[in-house]
Amino acid sequence: MAFRIHLVLHRLEEPYKEVFQLRVFGELSFSQIAAIFGKTESWARVTYHRAKLKIQERMDEKHE
Numbered sequence: 774m775a776f777r778i779h780l781v782l783h784r785l786e787e788p789y790k791e792v793f794q795l796r797v798f799g800e801l802s803f804s805q806i807a808a809i810f811g812k813t814e815s816w817a818r819v820t821y822h823r824a825k826l827k828i829q830e831r832m833d834e835k836h837e
Contacts, residue, residue: 781831789824796821 782790788810795801795809806817 793824
């Protein structure tokens with residue numbers, strides 16, 4: 774399971790991969806992530822949400 778999650782994260786396209794990693798592993802706030810990318814906090818929130826959806830979809834695909 775952990776290896777499968779690693780593969781899904783590794784194959785996730787940018788900026789979803791970086792935003793997800795900064796939020797989950799780096800424990801950065803959305804405002805900090807937005808500043809890194811030069812974007813708005815809303816952009817960071819939406820990108821993180823979309824990244825979670827993509828990860829979930831790919832995990833479900835591999836699980837079937």
